[in-house]
Amino acid sequence: MTRTQVVIVGAGPSGLLLSQLLDREGIATIVLERQAQRYVEARIRAGLLEQGTVDLLIEAGVGERLQRECLVHDGFEMAFEGRVHRIDLKGLAGKQVTIYGQTEIQKDLGDARLAAGSDLRYEASNVAIHDFGGARPRVTFIHQGRPQELECDFVAGCDGYHGVCRASVPADAVRTYERVYPFGWLGIIANVRPVAHELVYANHERGFALCSMRSSGRVRYYVQCPLEDKVEDWSDDRFWDELARRLPAEHATRIQTGPSVEKSIAPLRSFVAEPMRFGRLLLAGDAAHIVPPTGAKGLNLAVSDVFYLHEALRDFYRERAERPLEEYSGRCLRRIWKAERFSWWMTQQLHRFPGDAFAARMQETELQYLFESVAAQTSLAENYVGLPLEYSHDSRRTHAAA
Numbered sequence: 227m228t229r230t231q232v233v234i235v236g237a238g239p240s241g242l243l244l245s246q247l248l249d250r251e252g253i254a255t256i257v258l259e260r261q262a263q264r265y266v267e268a269r270i271r272a273g274l275l276e277q278g279t280v281d282l283l284i285e286a287g288v289g290e291r292l293q294r295e296c297l298v299h300d301g302f303e304m305a306f307e308g309r310v311h312r313i314d315l316k317g318l319a320g321k322q323v324t325i326y327g328q329t330e331i332q333k334d335l336g337d338a339r340l341a342a343g344s345d346l347r348y349e350a351s352n353v354a355i356h357d358f359g360g361a362r363p364r365v366t367f368i369h370q371g372r373p374q375e376l377e378c379d380f381v382a383g384c385d386g387y388h389g390v391c392r393a394s395v396p397a398d399a400v401r402t403y404e405r406v407y408p409f410g411w412l413g414i415i416a417n418v419r420p421v422a423h424e425l426v427y428a429n430h431e432r433g434f435a436l437c438s439m440r441s442s443g444r445v446r447y448y449v450q451c452p453l454e455d456k457v458e459d460w461s462d463d464r465f466w467d468e469l470a471r472r473l474p475a476e477h478a479t480r481i482q483t484g485p486s487v488e489k490s491i492a493p494l495r496s497f498v499a500e501p502m503r504f505g506r507l508l509l510a511g512d513a514a515h516i517v518p519p520t521g522a523k524g525l526n527l528a529v530s531d532v533f534y535l536h537e538a539l540r541d542f543y544r545e546r547a548e549r550p551l552e553e554y555s556g557r558c559l560r561r562i563w564k565a566e567r568f569s570w571w572m573t574q575q576l577h578r579f580p581g582d583a584f585a586a587r588m589q590e591t592e593l594q595y596l597f598e599s600v601a602a603q604t605s606l607a608e609n610y611v612g613l614p615l616e617y618s619h620d621s622r623r624t625h626a627a628a
């Protein structure tokens with residue numbers, strides 16, 4: 227049987243970043259991933275990074291291409307009832323946000339792990355975790371046709387919402403909270419010029435629309451759609467037509483159309499599992515929580531979990547400290563719930579929820595108030611750029627100073 231210090235289940239952004247950070251602390255990891263590498267690297271996901279996420283990626287040694295290719299934005303626009311309002315992130319919250327696709331981060335992390343000669347096993351099937359209530363957890367799986375077993379000190383569950391780790395915890399040890407929204411997002415990627423320099427969020431009577439981007443020549447656009455819709459229902463022409471109807475005229479006239487290079491429909495969900503630690507099993511990222519994409523918090527939250535987790539494991543191996551491990555779940559969840567609240571709020575304000583007249587008036591009033599109140603905009607901006615991380619006792623910075 228092979229021994230390692232930490233077995234990481236899942237090679238998404240959470241698993242690879244954790245492996246990268248632990249490696250830099252001299253902690254050995256083996257990463258087990260169900261899918262093939264090319265599948266993991268082709269998945270299209272979010273693309274908006276908080277400054278704290280960028281800082282950590284740079285610190286982890288995977289920020290070189292990011293810094294070269296990213297776009298930095300000082301604000302974004304919101305459109306409602308014919309008005310376009312700019313949220314001045316930099317002016318209101320003193321921070322910017324960075325556009326760089328999660329697909330690119332996945333590749334950068336994969337390349338860095340490969341260059342470091344890490345033990346990363348793609349296409350590992352039947353992963354099962356055992357004995358994480360004690361000091362010697364084991365992980366069994368099948369790789370290259372052979373049944374295998376690993377013994378470790380810790381299992382990091384970085385295996386996403388549908389993963390095996392959270393599902394292995396006894397049902398009465400975990401509490402879950404969930405909200406499913408009654409619509410989805412149809413998203414496309416096209417190699418055309420963005421409608422505006424910054425992101426544009428629109429709340430229109432036909433539904434939500436978002437104009438985001440991956441670079442100055444590649445756009446990521448979304449429209450709210452019924453959950454029952456299929457990608458085949460949406461020709462490119464229908465998508466461009468619908469987007470134009472939902473955007474204010476000044477942006478609609480600037481839409482450059484072109485063939486979509488990706489098109490998919492994603493449901494919207496809020497989900498949190500508590501706690502995130504079960505003995506020697508620690509969950510991080512989508513394995514423990516999902517946010518609707520409206521606030522672009524999914525990847526940023528995964529990164530903050532991984533930051534806390536690497537600190538807790540580092541302190542354990544350096545000083546046999548148990549306290550950071552005990553505090554891991556609480557530290558993560560305080561930040562997660564605030565991001566859940568913000569993502570829910572953004573979703574609530576920007577989409578059309580049919581059939582609730584009172585809720586519609588509340589939404590209208592909320593957006594009017596937002597456009598008129600610097601205090602309300604400051605609150606939005608503070609959350610959008612990312613709330614500060616809590617730093618541990620031995621970090622140079624403190625929460626208050628961050």
Ligand code: APR
Binds near residue numbers: 238260350513524
């Ligand atoms: N065995 C091995 N690997 C597994 C298993 C399993 N049983 N189940 C799932 N996995 C793998 C998945 O194939 C996937 O590659 O775990 C990985 C989880 O990756 P993500 O779903 O990307 O989750 P995470 O790394 O936490 O990243 C969070 O991704 O979904 C976005 O919005 C989210 O941006 C956020 C980020």
Ligand code: PHB
Binds near residue numbers: 522
């Ligand atoms: C994206 O670029 O995919 C994106 C950006 C901002 C959001 C959501 C998604 O709020």
